[in-house]
Amino acid sequence: MPRNLRKEASPAEKIINGDVRAAARLIRRIDDGDREVFPVLTTLYPYSGKSHVIGFTGAPGVGKSTLVDKIVTKFRRNGRTVGVLAVDPTSPFTGGAILGDRVRMQNHSLDEGVFIRSMATRGSFGGLTRSTADAIIVLEAMGKEVVIVETVGVGQDEVDIVHNADTTVVVTVPGMGDDIQAIKAGLMEIGDLFVVNKADREGAARATRELQFMLDMSAHRFRGAGWNPRIIETVAVKDEGVDELYQALVDHRRHLEAGGGENLRKVRKDRVTNQLLDLLKEHLTERALEKLGGLEALNGTIEEIVERAKDPYRVCFDLVERLLGGASG
Amino acid sequence: MPRNLRKEASPAEKIINGDVRAAARLIRRIDDGDREVFPVLTTLYPYSGKSHVIGFTGAPGVGKSTLVDKIVTKFRRNGRTVGVLAVDPTSPFTGGAILGDRVRMQNHSLDEGVFIRSMATRGSFGGLTRSTADAIIVLEAMGKEVVIVETVGVGQDEVDIVHNADTTVVVTVPGMGDDIQAIKAGLMEIGDLFVVNKADREGAARATRELQFMLDMSAHRFRGAGWNPRIIETVAVKDEGVDELYQALVDHRRHLEAGGGENLRKVRKDRVTNQLLDLLKEHLTERALEKLGGLEALNGTIEEIVERAKDPYRVCFDLVERLLGGASG
Numbered sequence: 001m002p003r004n005l006r007k008e009a010s011p012a013e014k015i016i017n018g019d020v021r022a023a024a025r026l027i028r029r030i031d032d033g034d035r036e037v038f039p040v041l042t043t044l045y046p047y048s049g050k051s052h053v054i055g056f057t058g059a060p061g062v063g064k065s066t067l068v069d070k071i072v073t074k075f076r077r078n079g080r081t082v083g084v085l086a087v088d089p090t091s092p093f094t095g096g097a098i099l100g101d102r103v104r105m106q107n108h109s110l111d112e113g114v115f116i117r118s119m120a121t122r123g124s125f126g127g128l129t130r131s132t133a134d135a136i137i138v139l140e141a142m143g144k145e146v147v148i149v150e151t152v153g154v155g156q157d158e159v160d161i162v163h164n165a166d167t168t169v170v171v172t173v174p175g176m177g178d179d180i181q182a183i184k185a186g187l188m189e190i191g192d193l194f195v196v197n198k199a200d201r202e203g204a205a206r207a208t209r210e211l212q213f214m215l216d217m218s219a220h221r222f223r224g225a226g227w228n229p230r231i232i233e234t235v236a237v238k239d240e241g242v243d244e245l246y247q248a249l250v251d252h253r254r255h256l257e258a259g260g261g262e263n264l265r266k267v268r269k270d271r272v273t274n275q276l277l278d279l280l281k282e283h284l285t286e287r288a289l290e291k292l293g294g295l296e297a298l299n300g301t302i303e304e305i306v307e308r309a310k311d312p313y314r315v316c317f318d319l320v321e322r323l324l325g326g327a328s329g
Numbered sequence: 330m331p332r333n334l335r336k337e338a339s340p341a342e343k344i345i346n347g348d349v350r351a352a353a354r355l356i357r358r359i360d361d362g363d364r365e366v367f368p369v370l371t372t373l374y375p376y377s378g379k380s381h382v383i384g385f386t387g388a389p390g391v392g393k394s395t396l397v398d399k400i401v402t403k404f405r406r407n408g409r410t411v412g413v414l415a416v417d418p419t420s421p422f423t424g425g426a427i428l429g430d431r432v433r434m435q436n437h438s439l440d441e442g443v444f445i446r447s448m449a450t451r452g453s454f455g456g457l458t459r460s461t462a463d464a465i466i467v468l469e470a471m472g473k474e475v476v477i478v479e480t481v482g483v484g485q486d487e488v489d490i491v492h493n494a495d496t497t498v499v500v501t502v503p504g505m506g507d508d509i510q511a512i513k514a515g516l517m518e519i520g521d522l523f524v525v526n527k528a529d530r531e532g533a534a535r536a537t538r539e540l541q542f543m544l545d546m547s548a549h550r551f552r553g554a555g556w557n558p559r560i561i562e563t564v565a566v567k568d569e570g571v572d573e574l575y576q577a578l579v580d581h582r583r584h585l586e587a588g589g590g591e592n593l594r595k596v597r598k599d600r601v602t603n604q605l606l607d608l609l610k611e612h613l614t615e616r617a618l619e620k621l622g623g624l625e626a627l628n629g630t631i632e633e634i635v636e637r638a639k640d641p642y643r644v645c646f647d648l649v650e651r652l653l654g655g656a657s658g
Binding site for chain 1: 367375377378388389594598601602604605606608609610612613614616617624627631632635637640641643645646648652
């Protein structure tokens, strides 16, 4: 870890040295969509890539936060430093995420080895997946050995977020309604581990059986070869099954690292590819709008589209042609 | 409506003439991300813009489908043709959306004035909001006087989808957990109408009071001025409160059209702006990747980023500079 001898270290230097407040500030700026964060992220990037990034997802109310809390404790008892990123896209207007931080912090507030932040990005251009990827870089560069990303698994965005983790945990509970079963179904393909939480409830065995059935039905696994997704029953509030989940997380990481780390490299390559495409999409659009003179310059065209004198498809093709038509490949 | 005298009408002509199968086929192609749909959409676009577009959103299990079903019946009894688009981003892998169509169709299967389609877009580039916007154009061009878009309101994507409607209905039920309250909070700012469904349950009055309180707390309304969001209690399965909801929908539409339609024009302008930006983002990225020689051409760079020899931020800025640096504005 580089030591800084000047009086005032840069934000990046502070973060690399584990400065909690500098990290919190940068994540906040990422969450706010501040464009000035990119030079800092560029400096941090070489320090990232060593953590075990774990994604937790599941419908609202399945007990993800409690489960993450217990798993954090397990990792801490095993001497690992942990960063937690709670991504809550559903409370952009309420400041709920910040309140969430405080509640969550309580159990680990005296433990310097744990760093917990929430994000509630509304993100005009880049969106949730992009800013979450950036925040993960911050936690990794801080030196957190384990980075946990937790999000409500309902929209495609949320699926993308956790899918970019090294290990993806899908959490469910017994006896959810049909709507929620549908959600679960959408998450089947991305899970490395499945947790049936609140397993002391009626129907736990059935939920596990159904999950197993759905896993058996999934024709293909697009994650690293040779891993059979596991199903673990937990009662997070009673700390039951948490040991098994911890062991499964460690096992999956070992699986990724086995044989020269071919599987880990594949997962990481997917992650980088997605991040690069997200960045490209964001910056291209922003820079293009700049070139075009901003949204205001398009105002007349937009009015014409509203009046049906033009259509957005042809307008868009023409704009792209004007912007990229002459560019060298 | 243009009549076609040739033997084989084009897909666009068929749709403009109300051909259900042609419309279903096009929506399916939109859902699949087929690039060839754009010329068809260009032809359809001038026929769009006349429908009342209504968005329904809410957490899983609040009874959106039943409510939409009842409202469709009301519009039909009042002589309006209706198109319904059920957007379910949570079941991309299961074919659940198609099954959903069949179940939904039953109540209106003999009614030619109702057209119901589901979408479950995963969308590599454009995403859900973009393809939903396209599908709305199809239903409008078919001549449906009312177009209802229904989606599970959890992620930002889903909020964006319904936010693009003329009238946005946020559905909730009494006594949901804290997690779900948080979701509701995220939806407060976008609702023109709020429905407390299953209002025969305990806690309905309290849920309504809480909603009213949250509405009073919202500092600003960024929708058309002069509309006070209404809260309506319904028991959709018993058809209770559906008349009031219907009336509120009609009233909101009248509000938008009042005084020369200034408010409607504002809503429509927002919708067009968002659609254009989404299209631009998608096409720019696609065309840029083409120019760069495809994702394969970036493979070496991606490997270097994985190895931390490069970082994605600088790589992205360099690529954008190369693509747009010399372009004329």
